[in-house]
Amino acid sequence: MSSGIHHITAITRKIQANVDFYVGFLGLRLVKRTAGFEDADQLHLVYGDASGAPGTLITFLAWEDGSQGRVGLGQAAEIALSIRPEAIGFWLTRALSHNIQMSGPAQEFGEPVLRLKDPDGIIIKLVGEAELEVQDPWPARDIPAGDAIQRIRGATIFSEKPAETADFITRHFGFRPVAEAGGVRRLASDVADVLDIRDAGGFWTAAPGTGTIDHVALRAADQAAVERTAAALAAEAEGDVNMHDRTYFYSLYVREPGGALIEYATDGPGMTVDEPQETLGSKLFVPAHFRADPEEVRVRLPQFSLPGEERMTERDLPFIHRVHRPENADGTALVLLHGTGGNETSLLPFGARVAPNAMLVSLRGRSTDEGYPRFFRRLTMTSFDQKEIVTEAEALAAFIEEANAAYGLDPAKTAFLGYSNGANMLGAALQLHPGLIRNAVLLRAMNVLEGAPKVDLAGTNVLMVTGQSDPYGAYAAEIEKRLAGAGASVENRLLPSGHDIGLADVELARQFMEKVVR
Structure with a gap:
């Protein structure tokens, strides 16, 4: 395992529209549905590739009818996904035909980028990555494998302390500076994942809520690596550090100097620890510490349908x-x-x-x-x-x-x-x-x-x-x-x-x- 991005977690207001966008439009696989680890009455969905591999995972906490958040300082603001450069035209046409709000294509750090907005307003960047090999995409019925999204490419973090933010991530999480342009410092991992640190000095402070990214999780080799990093952070007095066993991975949480929440998560045991790859995403997982009846939890969580399934839309009454x-x-x-x-x-x-x-x-x-x-x-x-x-x-x-x-x-x-x-x-x-x-x-x-x-x-x-x-x-x-x-x-x-x-x-x-x- 090399350094890189493990997953990115955001917050959605309407879960059915979220599923329709990430599974129906983007063609990702729903690989996990869980009750929240902090609140069993909060639905948490995980999207990824066919096997639910780290580095492909985008997760959402459902705050149904929750207040709208505000993108700002101390927060990740964009999610970048890798596609082959030749696929930009396919996604441009697809976005137009699905009435998805978009801008571009434009060139960023020498790569073609198409920006989209998901139903909550979160910016999704489709980045044409040169020499990208087709890996293990989920076989969507109307997206050719060669045009499919391959993995997470990166995220953009807004910081009023961009130099300190970049240095913090470089020292503790295995990224290195590779480029700088237009007020953005680009850090890269061993597997070419990138974190763009945007100088947002003078911008307003972020406010948590729907339509915002909660945190970016970076990849750790194993639990020992997480614990070593926790010790190093404590020794340098880098702020509060919390460690958790999340069943699918072991991780710590810490805030970088600019205020953005960073998670450091192990690859293992992975998304298939409690259900086989063939049926990923079909079973509701309820964390054991709640000691709750899964059926009682299930009935309290919002329902949704995958594309092609019979559905019933909740009305505005x-x-x-x-x-x-x-x-x-x-x-x-x-x-x-x-x-x-x-x-x-x-x-x-x-x-x-x-x-x-x-x-x-x-x-x-x-x-x-x-x-x-x-x-x-x-x-x-x-x-x-x-x-x-x-x-x-x-x-x-x-x-x-x-x-x-x-x-x-x-x-x-x-x-x-x-x-x-x-x-x-x-x-x-x-x-x-x-x-x-x-x-x-x-x-x-x-x-x-x-x-x-x-x-x-x-x-x-x-x-x-x-x-x-x-x-x-x-x-x-x-x-x-x-x-x-x-x-x-x-x-x-x-x-x-x-x-x-x-x-x-x-x-x-x-x-x-x-x-x-x-």
């Missing part, structure tokens, strides 16, 4: 939401509304246990109370913002009607399940928009609507589950009385529990679904 469609979908659906402090992923594992073959549609409340998402604000422990309840119930009704059309939901085969604040929202919506919700599970619910509209809820099925020691349990009788008085079929089950929900709630909700949703 009144509520931020997450859709999970199981492999053995049976045509039923379960719409989930979280409690205070939850979000659109909180109830997904619960919903998957209740109805494993149902499409799950999980909403995030649009209100905020003491920093937590809710479906409407609380004024005191037992009084609520009545105007907001009405307007958010209207928004929920609009969401339901649009979701029925967008996702093909059959109202007769759809149930709604809410917990705490989400259950209270459903109880209000049942009264304010009769007939819209036919089947509802209200977990730890109370009545929050002060007015008592006269409605007809005949044909509506409701399961209430109340905790015997729930401090709000005494308020459940009012919503039961209202719904039953309006003609709904209401069953209120009392459990020996508090406000929390658990397996007993799952079982009652499952039985309800089997009885009323067919």
Whole structure:
């Protein structure tokens, strides 16, 4: 193993568009899908060549609906990929036909370069590298092997201390200065990977977020090399150094003098340590330290489809939401509304246990109370913002009607399940928009609507589950009385529990679904 680039990690906002660009347009292989090592609810995708070799890997952390970052000082700003010089024309035509934003070709350090922008705005440079041998590209159906992307060529780092940045990387990571032009110092490795250090003095500081590159990982021979470098960095007081076992490699993290995050990662054990090369990218890996059920993690992560696979695009509807469609979908659906402090992923594992073959549609409340998402604000422990309840119930009704059309939901085969604040929202919506919700599970619910509209809820099925020691349990009788008085079929089950929900709630909700949703 020689020095070079191991992988580059960036942040994406919309995972399906990201997959479509890197697999569908660029022709890379999805070689790994994992839960994040720091956060199991964060999807992390790895793209590369056919074998997932170090030096070809581009990885993305998914921050769905996350804030846009800002490219600036102390950050890598461009990803360069190697192609044969003769392939520039192919990619120019391909970018035009796919409506990809681009500029060039232009000459940089004597090589033709075509700049593209991915869906998040990250700049991808296709560099025509002389005497490049065709290695192990993933066989994309519409990209000839001779035109395919071969590997990572390099990255551009913005620094207000370019000399110090270049010296740091040269001393510790096996790169050497090879050229300088136009305010850029070029460093090269033994395998001709390059790092371009751009003098960006006076530019604004980078801000983390979607559409930015998180870090560049450089290649280490083995764990011993990583540990030697860590010791050298500590001896020279080069800043905080963190070392981690990332299953597929062992690495350290450190910031170079200009502020950019650098990782130093071993080639081994590699991407095939937990699945064979033939099926790379098909299995979800969940780091062992979470001690989590992979299926529960899977249902919380955003879904996506590879090119050619059946897909369902999440629509722009009144509520931020997450859709999970199981492999053995049976045509039923379960719409989930979280409690205070939850979000659109909180109830997904619960919903998957209740109805494993149902499409799950999980909403995030649009209100905020003491920093937590809710479906409407609380004024005191037992009084609520009545105007907001009405307007958010209207928004929920609009969401339901649009979701029925967008996702093909059959109202007769759809149930709604809410917990705490989400259950209270459903109880209000049942009264304010009769007939819209036919089947509802209200977990730890109370009545929050002060007015008592006269409605007809005949044909509506409701399961209430109340905790015997729930401090709000005494308020459940009012919503039961209202719904039953309006003609709904209401069953209120009392459990020996508090406000929390658990397996007993799952079982009652499952039985309800089997009885009323067919």
